[in-house]
Amino acid sequence: MSNSPVVKDNSFVEQSARQRIKRLLDKDTMRELISPFERVTSPWLAKQGIVSQFDDGVVIARGKIDGEETVVAAIEGSFQGGSLGEVSGAKIAGALELAVEENAKGNPMSAVLILETGGVRLQEANLGLAAIAEIQSAIISLRKYRPVIALVTGPVGCFGGMSISAALCSYIIMTREGRLGLNGPLVIEQEAGIVEYNASDRPFIWSLIGGKQRFESGLVDSYINDSQKSVREAVVDHLNRGVPSVHRTEKYCDLLEAFLHLDTQDQITPENAQQLLMEGGGHE
């Protein structure tokens, strides 16, 4: 589990949100904004008798990556499943909005989002959802200037509204442990039945929405090992690529005809999905 007192030195997955940022940024360049010592906690969890966390589960820091000004937001997956409430959501949205302003002033600044999240925190439901809409608007503004990179390394994965946020980013980097999908497996099982989606069958879930499958389907840009070194290298590599000429959100629209011709009588296999997603848009 992340943040446990004993962690593998070189693992990225096992680090806490704050340590992940520290390992990602150039040495001694990390400056945290709204530190936990400021005690900006959730006003809504306290009212419901739920123990809060001093950073509300999100760490924001400015720093440099390979010398380039970057703002990083990391979600702590261990706190409330990495769910976003008003404060944690506003931290991410507000940081991205300031990065947009910085670029508009002519000061290049990129962003990295380290996503471990089930999506909206249901105890703050509508304010979590509103914050996610604001995060999405800010990502779309920011990615016009400089890359916005999503990292989904697990163990929680990235679900709900924040999976849409990841999909809006310039680049997505995943590990084998990571999962990326709109609906949490348990929710799909409850809504659609166990035949449709067996949430407790881990190999099945990973075969559909795990990092390897997502990479082989072209839905993410990079598939890496769980090490701090490979995470940093992948992030540097994607920052150097700059703003993509066409964003994935636009490229994906070429798949409409392939989806309309898909046989939807039978269930889809991971292999079919890879083939369809890689070839269906006519972008080999």
Next chain:
Amino acid sequence: MNNSIHSINASSTTDITCRGLTWFELLTKQLDKHSTQVPSVQVADGELAGRACRFIAVVPDLNNHFPRAKNGEVGLLEGIALAREVQAVIKADEQQSDKRALILVVDVPSQAYGRREETLGIHQALAAAVSAYANARQSGHPVIALLVGKAMSGAYLAHGYQANRIIALSDEGVMVHAMGKAAAARVTQRTEAELDQLAKEIPPMAYDLKSYASLGLIDNLLSVESACHPTENDKQLVEQALTASLLDIQPNDIGIARRLNGENREASRHVRDLLKAQWSGD
């Protein structure tokens, strides 16, 4: 429309999934319908108060090619179709100073839940729609969401939540939420009655529009005679409200920061103030 279609959310007893189509048809009666490759995404082009507009709705389609998106859910096809219809407007108006307005009729019970959807990347399909709407707004198209029924979770993110202005009918069946009540009760390990009780003190958890409005996320709440079977008066009221919003949106009004002014969004403002104060580090 077939009245036997029920919303997938079992906690609601009213049949409200037809509202989207009802209002879309009412508002676009005289306009050019424009058929898309996806029947669940309806588009019509016309004018409102002299301004060129594109009306867009997601509606139920019992014959939907994707069986888990028959009831008005936003699925793979809907996400892409929305994106394409909006992108087309952005492209067509690229050189125009007077950008076409987008009017979104919103009645979306949920995103589609299914294996096919997840495997093919429904998150990416919804992102396509989010991206198109936000790009439209950011490039100067007035985007107005008209909430006539449910506006739930990922479906609302994809169709509505990137609007400059949000107008809602003041009616029980109009609801914005992250999760239906029954599912939310399961996930938070509470009963629905407990959720109702909590909602009285925790406005962001409430399912009623008045609490939602206190979050600053609705610009105009309209009292109509009937949200399900709108009258001529209702139509006029809504058209007046849409017109007023159109006139209110100035060319440089392309952000959504105005939403932060809500009574119950103090923490959202506080966090931004702190970030701003600490940003430069001097």
Next chain:
Amino acid sequence: METLHFQRRAQENHVQPTLVGCVGSGDLEVMIEPSDSEFSDIYIQTSTAGSEVRWQQIIDQITPVIPLPAMRMDIHDFAATPGVIRLRIEQALEQATSVGGDKHE
């Protein structure tokens, strides 16, 4: 949720702000900040009801081993076992009193 407050006379003075742990299932976060008083003030938020006696025992076990500094300690506990609680508190105290160590994890 239960909130508790314990106060002990402080034995030592110098602490630096420290944060360890996380409010994850079976875990807790412990924050330490310097204090001008002669006391160690320990404020606890815990998800476990009726746990006052247990917390008192844990603190009483720690104090003979590690002298408590003048500080404000805040604990946010999410159903951690006594073993994990002790580990986290000791980890926090060690970091708070070590010179030049990591400020917080």
